[in-house]
Structure formats: C-alpha cells, structure tokens
Amino acid sequence: MTNLTTSLRGLGLALSASLLAACTTLAPDYQRPASPVPATWTGEAPASASGAPQPGEQPWREIFLDPRLRQVIDLALANNRDLRVAALNIETARARYRIQRADLLPSVDGGASSTLRRVPGDLSGSGEPVISSQHAVSVGITAWELDLFGRVRSLKDQALQTYFATEEAGRAAQVSLVAEVANAWLSLAADRSLLALAQRTLAAQQQTLEITQRSFELGATSQLEVSQLQTTVARARADVASQTAQVAKDRNALELLAGAPITEALLPASLDDTGSTQLAGVPAGLSSELLTRRPDVMQAERSLQAANANIGAARAAFFPTISLTASAGTSSASLDRLFEAGQRSWSFVPSISLPIFNAGALAASLDVAELQRDIGVATYEQAIQSAFREVADSLADRATIAERVAAGESLVAAARQGFELSEARTRNGVDSYLTQLDAQRTLYSAEQELIATRLAEASSRVTLYKVLGGGWQ
Numbered sequence: 001m002t003n004l005t006t007s008l009r010g011l012g013l014a015l016s017a018s019l020l021a022a023c024t025t026l027a028p029d030y031q032r033p034a035s036p037v038p039a040t041w042t043g044e045a046p047a048s049a050s051g052a053p054q055p056g057e058q059p060w061r062e063i064f065l066d067p068r069l070r071q072v073i074d075l076a077l078a079n080n081r082d083l084r085v086a087a088l089n090i091e092t093a094r095a096r097y098r099i100q101r102a103d104l105l106p107s108v109d110g111g112a113s114s115t116l117r118r119v120p121g122d123l124s125g126s127g128e129p130v131i132s133s134q135h136a137v138s139v140g141i142t143a144w145e146l147d148l149f150g151r152v153r154s155l156k157d158q159a160l161q162t163y164f165a166t167e168e169a170g171r172a173a174q175v176s177l178v179a180e181v182a183n184a185w186l187s188l189a190a191d192r193s194l195l196a197l198a199q200r201t202l203a204a205q206q207q208t209l210e211i212t213q214r215s216f217e218l219g220a221t222s223q224l225e226v227s228q229l230q231t232t233v234a235r236a237r238a239d240v241a242s243q244t245a246q247v248a249k250d251r252n253a254l255e256l257l258a259g260a261p262i263t264e265a266l267l268p269a270s271l272d273d274t275g276s277t278q279l280a281g282v283p284a285g286l287s288s289e290l291l292t293r294r295p296d297v298m299q300a301e302r303s304l305q306a307a308n309a310n311i312g313a314a315r316a317a318f319f320p321t322i323s324l325t326a327s328a329g330t331s332s333a334s335l336d337r338l339f340e341a342g343q344r345s346w347s348f349v350p351s352i353s354l355p356i357f358n359a360g361a362l363a364a365s366l367d368v369a370e371l372q373r374d375i376g377v378a379t380y381e382q383a384i385q386s387a388f389r390e391v392a393d394s395l396a397d398r399a400t401i402a403e404r405v406a407a408g409e410s411l412v413a414a415a416r417q418g419f420e421l422s423e424a425r426t427r428n429g430v431d432s433y434l435t436q437l438d439a440q441r442t443l444y445s446a447e448q449e450l451i452a453t454r455l456a457e458a459s460s461r462v463t464l465y466k467v468l469g470g471g472w473q
C-alpha cells in the first residue's frame with residue numbers, strides 16, 4: 001500500500017510538472033509582418049457625411065437596401081452548397097483542433113481481462129498437467145507524453161490557428177457569395193433592360209419597314225432601301241432572341257447561387273427597378289490598415305501563425321521525450337476473489353527517448369518549418385498587396401463612373417434628338433429612310449452603351465463592398 005501511495009504521488013508530481021511546462025513552448029514570438037503597401041490610397045472618393053459608417057464596417061443589409069435583393073441573398077446564405085461546404089470545413093478544422101488539444105491531457109482507459117492456461121505435465125514442475133487462471137481489472141494511462149518542451153502545445157497552437165484560418169476562409173466565401181448574388185441580380189436587371197430595348201427597336205424598325213414597303217409599291221422608294229431595312233429588322237430579331245436567351249441564363253445562374261428556385265416577385269423587371277445598392281462614401285485618407293480585417297488577409301495571417309507554431313514543435317523534437325504508462329486495479333487467480341482485500345495491483349512505467357542519430361532528419365524538419373514560416377510571410381504580404389490593388393482599382397472606377405454615366409446620358413439624349421430630327425425630315429420627304437435608319441442605329445447603340453455603363457456603376461458598388469472585406473462589425 002505504501003509503495004502504491006508513493007507511486008501515485010510521483011505520478012501526481014509528474015502531472016503537475018507537465019502542466020506547468022505546457023505553459024511555455026519553443027516557438028518564436030510572433031510578430032506581424034510590416035505592411036508592404038502605402039498607408040493610404042490615392043484618388044479616393046469624396047468623404048462621406050459626418051458620422052456615417054465606413055465601408056467595411058457595414059453589414060451587407062445596410063449596403064444592399066432593396067428588400068427583394070435582401071431576400072435573394074438570405075436564400076443564398078441558407079442554401080448555397082459552396083457556402084455549406086465551407087461551413088463543414090470549419091467544423092472539420094474545429095474537430096481536428098479538439099483532437100490535438102486532447103493530447104495535452106492523459107487518456108484514462110479501463111480494462112478487464114481473464115486468462116486460462118493449461119500446462120502439460122512434462123512442462124510442469126510436478127509432472128502433472130496444471131490449469132491456471134488469472135483475472136484482472138485495471139484503470140490506467142498509456143504512453144502519455146509529458147510536454148516538458150512544449151511540442152504537444154505547439155502542435156495544439158498550430159491546429160488552433162489552422163481552425164481560425166478555415167473560419168476566415170468561410171467568412172471570405174460568405175462575402176464573395178453576397179457580392180456574386182448582388183452582381184447576378186443586377187446583371188439580370190440589365191439584360192432585361194437590353195431585352196426591352198431590343199424589343200422596342202424591333203417594333204419600330206418593323207413599322208418603318210412596312211411604311212417603306214408601301215412607299216416602294218407606290219414607286220416612292222427604291223428596292224435598296226427596302227432590302228437594307230429588311231436586313232436591319234432581321235438583325236433586330238436576332239438581338240431579341242439573343243437577349244431572351246441571356247435573360248434565361250442570368251436567372252439560371254442566380255438560382256444556382258441561391259441554391260433554390262426564386263419567385264418572379266423577387267426579380268427586377270429592369271435596371272430602373274433595382275432600388276438602391278448604396279455604399280457609404282470612402283473618407284479621404286482612409287488607412288490601408290483596414291485591409292488587415294479582410295477575411296482573406298486574416299486567413300493568410302492565421303496560416304502564418306500556424307507555421308510559426310510548427311517551428312516550436314520542430315525545435316522540441318531535438319529534446320528528450322518523456323512518456324508515462326501507469327495502471328492500478330485488482331488481479332486474482334480466481335474470479336470470486338478478484339475484489340477481495342489484498343488483491344490490489346499496480347504498475348508504473350516511465351520511459352524517456354533521446355534522439356542521438358537521425359542522419360540530420362530533425363535538423364531538416366526544423367529547416368522545413370522555418371521555410372514554411374517564410375513562405376507564410378510572403379503569402380501574407382502578397383495578400384495585402386493584392387487587396388490594396390483591388391481596392392485601388394475599385395476606387396479608380398468609382399472616381400470616374402459618375403462622369404461615364406453622365407456622358408452616356410448626354411450621348412443618348414443627342415442620339416435621340418438626332419433620330420427625331422431625321423424622322424421628321426424623312427416624313428417631309430427631305431431625307432430617305434436610310435438616313436433615318438442610320439440615326440436609329442446610332443440611338444440603339446448609345447442606349448445599349450448607357451445600360452452597360454449603369455450596370456458597371458451599380459456593380460462597382462458591389463465590388464467596393466467585396467474588396468473592403470464585406471460587412472464586418
């Protein structure tokens with residue numbers, strides 16, 4: 001009994017030493033790399049109103065204000081399969097971290113065994129066959145590593161940072177999904193506007209063709225004018241058919257992102273029916289430190305921290321590994337005496353393993369860990385640089401998009417006026433229908449260009465939301 005008590009005390013001291021040692025690791029102190037980009041962006045948009053939330057601090061519900069678009073985004077967040085896979089990857093990384101964390105504490109197992117053995121007479125000391133039995137019940141730990149040098153703790157820290165990186169990847173997937181849904185919704189609206197424009201143009205050109213054909217029958221126009229108008233009408237019909245197919249494809253793409261059918265009530269009839277997708281203006285002198293909160297940048301930093309923790313595990317591999325195996329229970333030659341007094345049994349088997357010669361494998365493993373850390377630094381810096389460029393490009397678009405929209409509106413107004421004048425001159429017999437046809441083509445092209453520019457303006461707001469990292473708090 002005294003020996004058992006002494007052994008249990010020794011085991012308790014070893015446990016205490018291990019827990020104290022687990023508070024330190026051999027991993028180098030983590031230092032966030034310096035940001036390799038300017039402190040602010042150039043060519044920023046005008047400052048927002050005083051007190052307005054900055055981009056990147058707004059939830060997406062405060063950015064996309066159309067209630068129909070909000071419902072479509074909610075549908076996608078609930079049903080999109082890519083986002084579902086990202087969420088499952090997060091849960092997988094969390095479970096792996098829990099497995100690694102469990103190695104810090106001993107695993108206690110219970111067991112029971114019963115052995116019957118017959119020894120032949122020529123092998124027994126008495127010359128008679130002997131039948132022996134042994135029964136045992138025990139509780140113990142097996143090969144538990146005392147983490148004196150922080151190897152297990154470093155591996156736990158690596159698993160934790162990997163889990164955090166997976167979480168950031170899931171958040172990046174959500175931000176991307178919201179932006180993709182918004183862009184797909186707006187593209188559907190723009191293509192429906194183009195379809196309506198093509199239908200109006202086709203109707204107008206068919207009417208002009210009918211008038212020209214009647215004039216030809218009366219001898220007032222030539223066959224050339226009729227043929228050219230027929231060519232234009234055929235092209236307009238092709239445009240209508242093409243836009244009809246494109247609208248159907250846009251809806252299919254939107255439903256794929258949403259992961260479920262979308263009712264017509266949630267879809268815009270045209271670009272004029274898209275409501276507001278407003279984003280707060282970017283204040284002048286906005287710090288590029290904002291990028292460190294972008295999900296993909298945070299993911300790169302978490303991966304860097306995981307690589308940094310792995311260096312601690314590689315360093316600890318150079319030191320001795322101390323493991324404990326211990327058990328306590330009862331054993332007896334007969335089952336009915338198994339739990340009687342005096343049948344207690346125990347074992348305590350500490351072991352130590354010291355690396356002596358491994359042909360440089362441990363040193364190479366440390367080199368790999370440090371190189372992985374250096375790769376993580378470069379990857380983090382590249383993520384910052386890519387994010388800075390994306391925001392700078394988005395700001396450049398936002399700085400000129402209003403002027404492009406205004407220029408497109410002026411072009412449409414001038415083309416419409418030219419068409420109306422040409423139409424009047426044709427009715428009065430001053431010009432031929434070919435002149436009116438050219439004016440109509442110019443107006444059609446200008447209106448198509450204006451729709452594309454307005455779509456680019458709306459999409460630039462969505463892009464700015466995405467490149468600033470979405471609606472984090």
